[in-house]
Amino acid sequence: MNNEELKVKKKLIIKIGTSTLTAGTNRISFAVIESLARQIVELKKEYDIVIVSSGAIATARQFVEINGFNKHVDSKQALAAIGQTKLMELYDNIFSTFGLNIAQILLTYRDFENPVANENTRNTIRRLWQVDYIPIVNENDTVSIEEIVLGDNDKLSALVSVITEADLLVLVSDIDGIFDRNPHLHADAQLIAEVTDLDSIKEFIEEKESLLGTGGMSSKVHAAEICMQHNVEMWIVNGQRANYIINAMGDRIPFTRFGKKVGK
Ligand SMILES: Nc1ncnc2c1ncn2[C@@H]1O[C@H](COP(=O)(O)OP(=O)(O)O)[C@@H](O)[C@H]1O
Numbered sequence: 556m557n558n559e560e561l562k563v564k565k566k567l568i569i570k571i572g573t574s575t576l577t578a579g580t581n582r583i584s585f586a587v588i589e590s591l592a593r594q595i596v597e598l599k600k601e602y603d604i605v606i607v608s609s610g611a612i613a614t615a616r617q618f619v620e621i622n623g624f625n626k627h628v629d630s631k632q633a634l635a636a637i638g639q640t641k642l643m644e645l646y647d648n649i650f651s652t653f654g655l656n657i658a659q660i661l662l663t664y665r666d667f668e669n670p671v672a673n674e675n676t677r678n679t680i681r682r683l684w685q686v687d688y689i690p691i692v693n694e695n696d697t698v699s700i701e702e703i704v705l706g707d708n709d710k711l712s713a714l715v716s717v718i719t720e721a722d723l724l725v726l727v728s729d730i731d732g733i734f735d736r737n738p739h740l741h742a743d744a745q746l747i748a749e750v751t752d753l754d755s756i757k758e759f760i761e762e763k764e765s766l767l768g769t770g771g772m773s774s775k776v777h778a779a780e781i782c783m784q785h786n787v788e789m790w791i792v793n794g795q796r797a798n799y800i801i802n803a804m805g806d807r808i809p810f811t812r813f814g815k816k817v818g819k
């Protein structure tokens with residue numbers, strides 16, 4: 556074993572949602588996945604990494620339209636089942652050009668209530684890291700519909716962070732972090748750089764529209780609650796910024812940090 560292999564790495568969970576993956580269009584952006592891969596090549600030197608990725612439904616909709624997509628959850632589930640393999644193929648094609656190996660893990664909330672399932676998931680992830688594969692997690696939308704009905708993968712990524720005892724969860728969003736008001740509604744809203752008391756920021760959440768189909772900022776604060784209870788640091792960073800994780804780590808871009816500082 557060389558020194559690199561002997562080094563104990565920190566654990567990093569990266570959650571990337573549909574809005575970032577599609578860069579606001581109706582197609583998955585190769586450039587977004589490439590930018591993630593490029594950063595992971597660097598980050599892998601110090602971190603064992605899990606990606607929590609949505610985007611299965613959006614991927615399927617590039618190939619097929621199923622009637623009732625907006626009204627019926629079974630149509631969304633069918634799209635998720637169709638899109639998941641194609642999404643993984645996209646990740647595999649792009650990541651492999653960067654020398655990165657990927658593996659797929661599908662989970663539901665209920666899995667986290669079962670200690671045996673937690674242990675099995677933890678062991679699988681640990682073994683994948685040992686053999687240099689990056690696990691890519693999504694919700695198993697066939698058996699569970701919480702995330703496609705109500706939220707996004709924010710809570711799922713917090714639960715993955717807890718069972719892997721991660722050092723840091725990065726939620727990649729379309730916004731720099733949490734502001735004292737919704738910046739899409741108020742031009743003078745100010746970014747909160749550090750949050751240690753969640754009660755103090757709950758009143759800042761101001762969702763634009765109905766929460767159906769998107770978790771909005773509320774689900775990120777819920778994820779932060781889970782992380783803070785388990786001593787996992789969580790960041791919200793803006794996926795529209797260049798090298799958003801590496802630049803956040805170097806304090807070169809604005810972002811919001813929840814909880815203790817990594818490695819401190
Ligand atoms: N106080 C706030 N600060 C920042 N964003 C807020 C706030 N209140 C509501 N929001 C909304 O939350 C959105 C981010 O959540 P969401 O759209 O679910 O992101 P993602 O798709 O990246 O998971 C912002 O674009 C904004 O419209």
Ligand SMILES: N[C@@H](CCC(=O)OP(=O)(O)O)C(=O)O
Pocket residue numbers: 571572573574608609610611612613635693694696702703706707708709768769770
């Ligand atoms: N699991 C599904 C949807 C999950 C979801 O809505 O998440 P997000 O794209 O983060 O709002 C998918 O991969 O399309």
